[in-house]
Amino acid sequence: MIETAILGTGYGISTYAKAIAVHPLFDLHTIFSRDESKAKQARKDLGFRKHTNNLTEILSDRKIRLVCVATPPHTHYEFAKKALLAGKHVICSAPFMMSIKEAEELAELAKKQDLLAVVDHHVNYYPARKYAQRLLADGKIGKLTHIERIYRDNQMFNTDALSLWKMQRKLKGGALGILGSHDIDYLLRIAGGIRSVSAKTFTSHPQRESTDGQLIENDADDSFQLAIGFHSGVKAQIHVTRSYVGKTQDEFIFHGHKGSLHFTNNTDLIYYEIGSEKRERLALPPAYQLANIPGSYQTAAFYMLLEILSSAIFHQTPVSPTFDEGIHIQRVLDASYLSASSGNTIIIGEDESAPVKPVVDEIVVKKIYD
Numbered sequence: 038m039i040e041t042a043i044l045g046t047g048y049g050i051s052t053y054a055k056a057i058a059v060h061p062l063f064d065l066h067t068i069f070s071r072d073e074s075k076a077k078q079a080r081k082d083l084g085f086r087k088h089t090n091n092l093t094e095i096l097s098d099r100k101i102r103l104v105c106v107a108t109p110p111h112t113h114y115e116f117a118k119k120a121l122l123a124g125k126h127v128i129c130s131a132p133f134m135m136s137i138k139e140a141e142e143l144a145e146l147a148k149k150q151d152l153l154a155v156v157d158h159h160v161n162y163y164p165a166r167k168y169a170q171r172l173l174a175d176g177k178i179g180k181l182t183h184i185e186r187i188y189r190d191n192q193m194f195n196t197d198a199l200s201l202w203k204m205q206r207k208l209k210g211g212a213l214g215i216l217g218s219h220d221i222d223y224l225l226r227i228a229g230g231i232r233s234v235s236a237k238t239f240t241s242h243p244q245r246e247s248t249d250g251q252l253i254e255n256d257a258d259d260s261f262q263l264a265i266g267f268h269s270g271v272k273a274q275i276h277v278t279r280s281y282v283g284k285t286q287d288e289f290i291f292h293g294h295k296g297s298l299h300f301t302n303n304t305d306l307i308y309y310e311i312g313s314e315k316r317e318r319l320a321l322p323p324a325y326q327l328a329n330i331p332g333s334y335q336t337a338a339f340y341m342l343l344e345i346l347s348s349a350i351f352h353q354t355p356v357s358p359t360f361d362e363g364i365h366i367q368r369v370l371d372a373s374y375l376s377a378s379s380g381n382t383i384i385i386g387e388d389e390s391a392p393v394k395p396v397v398d399e400i401v402v403k404k405i406y407d
Contacts, residue, residue, distance in 0.1 A: 038062065039062055039064065039347060040066040040101050040103070042069060042095045042103070042105070043065075043105045043107060044069045044095075044116055045069070045070065045130075046070045046079045047200065048107045048130060049105060049130075050082075051333070051336075052333065054079070055083070055331065055332040056330065056336045056340040058084065060344075060347075062347045065084060066087065067087040067088065067095055068088045069089055069092060069095055070090060072090065073090040076090055092119065095120075096119055096120065097123070101125060102350075103127070104117075104126070104127050105157075108130075110132045110202070110209045111208045111209070113133065114134055117129050121147055124150065126346075127147070127155070128156075128157050128346070129154070129155070129360075131156055131215075131218045131366075132209050132218040133360075134363070136367070137367050137368050137371050140363055140368075144363065144364055147359070153346065154360040155342070155346060156360065156363040158218075158358055159339040159341065160219050160303075161222070161223060162341035162342060163327070163338055164304070164326055166289075166300075168306060168319070168321050168322065169289065169298055170227060173227055173291060177295075177298060177308065178294070178296045178297060179294035179296070181227070181269075181291060182293055182294065183271065183274075183292040184224060184274070185288075185292075186224075186274065186289055186290075188275075188286065189277075189286045190278075191280070192259075193241070193280035203215070203257060204253050204257050206257045206258070211258035211261070212238075212258050212261055213277075213374065217261065218370055221369045221370060221373075222362075222366050224265065224273055225362075228269055228271040228273070229269050229271075230269075230365070232385060232386060233265070233384050233385060234265055234383050236261060236262065236373040237262045239259065240255065240259060242255060243255055258377075259278065259280050260280065261277050262276055263275040285302070288300070296311050297311075303334075304321075306319040306321065327340075372385050
């Protein structure tokens with residue numbers, strides 16, 4: 038059993054705790070919040086063994102093997118570093134760190150401590166994303182040339198989700214950090230190392246309503262455009278807005294010499310063949326489906342990340358993305374912020390020394406609790 042502590046009563050409760058609660062190899066040991074009343078309520082609602090507002094209690098508890106850092110990004114460095122120094126495996130929510138320097142230091146620390154340290158990009162386990170990645174690797178559309186990414190939602194108007202840090206650019210609270218980090222990670226897996234970025238960010242509402250109903254000054258971006266150039270020659274365009282009043286749209290289109298692959302809202306996967314009117318809807322194989330567990334789509338995807346992590350802990354199988362891989366994600370994100378502020382295209386690397394993301398296939402996960 039992997040005794041687990043969760044830091045944070047927002048995302049840590051809505052996604053992490055609900056997945057851990059039903060996984061047979063993980064145990065909800067301790068919930069942490071600096072607001073003890075929130076930790077106490079979470080313990081009551083979800084069945085944690087303990088609650089605390091004192092991080093030292095978690096760090097000194099030898100039973101706890103895994104710490105999930107689900108707090109705002111500006112706290113990640115402090116919490117993840119302390120957990121690693123205390124000998125705990127770590128899952129850190131995205132966006133990962135506040136700077137490349139922090140990312141490099143913690144990646145090195147995880148290796149020195151011989152611990153598993155993972156950046157939570159569980160959206161990679163959404164069925165259409167996983168299957169599209171496999172089809173592209175197998176040459177379904179021929180040589181990949183261009184990627185289009187469009188995302189729209191209404192979080193701008195969802196006051197329940199607007200924590201104070203999400204309104205502050207200096208705390209990486211905008212759409213580029215929160216959503217862009219996931220897209221960067223996914224596209225690294227598809228097209229390899231990134232050479233250049235050109236970004237624009239937009240803040241459409243300088244005031245937003247916080248969770249307690251107050252109007253707060255907001256300088257975080259609610260929309261962004263990001264042009265990416267890969268070492269492979271592939272180009273990508275990402276368009277994101279969080280101030281859309283209609284139904285959420287979550288779309289990727291991959292263009293190649295033989296055809297295009299298109300999926301919307303992580304479900305419908307369609308192949309278009311060049312030179313014909315062929316339009317083929319592709320069924321998602323059972324191996325790519327999410328576990329049927331209570332909670333949201335994100336909860337089920339995070340459950341799959343737990344599967345990979347438990348196999349890594351008990352059987353030394355691969356896990357991804359590690360803090361090492363998170364360095365490149367952070368490098369691209371930092372360059373994107375610099376591009377947005379300067380108005381320039383930022384060259385990240387002149388060669389292909391940046392790592393290409395490995396594919397952790399579902400086949401490597403052993404059924405260790407059969």
